[in-house]
Amino acid sequence: MTATAEPTHGPLPAGIMPATAWGTARLLAGTTSGRVDLARHRALHGVPRRADAHHLAAALEAVGLLGRGGAAFPVATKLRAMPVGRRGHVLVNGSEGEPASHKDRTLMYLAPHLVLDGALTVAHALETERVTVVIEDPSAFSSMAAAVRERTDARRVRLVPHDHGYVGGEVRAVSRALSGGPAVPPGRRVLPTEHGIGGQPTFASNVETFAHVALVLALGPEEYGTVGASGEPGTTLLTLLGDVPHRGVVEVPTGLPLSALVGPEPGPLLVGGYHGTWIDRPGELTLDRPALRAAGVPLNAGVLARLPGGTCALGEVATVAGWLASESAGQCGPCFFGLPALTDTLHRLASGRATTEEVRRRAGLLPGRGACAHPDGAARFVATALPVLEDEIATHRTHGHCGRPLLGALPAGIRRAAA
Missing domain, CATH: 3.40.50.11540 (NADH-ubiquinone oxidoreductase 51kDa subunit)
Structure with missing residues (x-):
């Protein structure tokens, strides 16, 4: 399926992305x-x-x-x-x-x-x-x-x-x-x-x-219920980011293959946003919340982000981990101490001064101990990235870098003022 409605016409204010419906809006x-x-x-x-x-x-x-x-x-x-x-x-x-x-x-x-x-x-x-x-x-x-x-x-x-x-x-x-x-x-x-x-x-x-x-x-x-997956009929909104065919907000019928949205190629793909899960390819996964949850890849807030090949993927993950640490409410140990420590270990991994096991151990200390789900989601974001980025991590371990710039494909650190 391809987009059949034009993106929103006219200039849009900051923070509002072009929106497109695939199929009937x-x-x-x-x-x-x-x-x-x-x-x-x-x-x-x-x-x-x-x-x-x-x-x-x-x-x-x-x-x-x-x-x-x-x-x-x-x-x-x-x-x-x-x-x-x-x-x-x-x-x-x-x-x-x-x-x-x-x-x-x-x-x-x-x-x-x-x-x-x-x-x-x-x-x-x-x-x-x-x-x-x-x-x-x-x-x-x-x-x-x-x-x-x-x-x-x-x-x-x-x-x-x-x-x-x-x-x-x-x-x-x-x-x-x-x-x-x-x-x-x-x-x-x-x-x-x-x-x-x-x-x-x-x-x-x-x-x-x-x-x-x-x-x-x-x-x-x-x-x-005339459109969409049998297990979750209707349409849903998604935010598509990074190296995808159509960036922005899209309304699509549920049940579509993820590959139709982000392309079939292998490469780091984030499903669910900053409390989400990294996978190495869309494979046979479909846009169906019950099915994605059963596969261990919940859709969460509806973000799909594919990292472009020209960016330092490990740096992207470390940058978002730092942002997640900065967003802590500071009321419990896993957030106040654990998230900054996890971020520091990630940066040391990127410079070849820490191991994957150290990062995994740090992330494993966080889930189930906070006053909310924030440390759990941050730990999932980091831990699931490790096997997906295994080859890049090996390069960082050998050379202290991967040779690619940090493009900021995953936005972080932007706080908008309230109305």
Whole structure:
């Protein structure tokens, strides 16, 4: 399959990537002319349908909708865990703090009304008017604010700038910040559906998930399921980076071979972003979250990045590891001490002064010991790179370098100001 829709026309603000739909656009419908305003949105998607919690959960379960953030949790299960009533909250988490991921901010900028439709649909089902959208990117914030002003049913929607970094964007950290506390994850693993904003039950998910909720009701489960993989029907957004045929944000049907997206050639391929997994080639893997998780390569936030052959791949990994260490909340040992030590060992490996086993041992000390999943994800990012980069590491060990420059194919260290 090849791209059948043109990238978004016109200049885009910083932080917003060109967006293309492969096949029939759903999330990106109408965006080839730029931002979709309310009139255009209604012409494309109609007036949003409403359902109570029981019927909405049934519709989401019928299509097997999975969250489009890191956990890929069944959305219907999360909805059924929420009590119905005024004390509940709905939280749209748009704090996309990873520099490699652009899909949520691009969706908020181009199709803000689809996101609002989904959030208001969930709020109606839960019989609450408490809807909060947290947004890091300033252009996405401006677009969402304009969308709220354009419609009468969103007057109670609260938009909150959120620029608390990568770990501060974790949903429990966001809930704490909105409750007046620090933007760091709590030490105990309590779900937002039990204890969220202000200690109240909170239905929280990322931006793309809410847009899919709107699509399920607008299309109906049967029509929604006419595209995509049988185990995960529909479409999904991805951010494609590096040496790939089409860089930017893409909407594609699930079930596509990864090789159609990144090319079939061997070479270091990162699946899932900076808490993701390195593989040496796409092979027979397909874009299907349950299948990828079963293969040990979860899609996480939907980033696919192939390193170009002209860059120092080990240097790219070490640079991102350093960025991950700098994003630590600093509240537990694995992050405060472990991540900087891991980064230092990686740099010594790149200069031929450390061994792969030393790096592997450092990474193995981190998982399962932190207050959140950040050390686990960082350790996975580093540990899975080692076998993929085995030949390059051998060259570094012999010569202290590989002879290639560091091109910065994996962005790191860019922090955008909140709106």
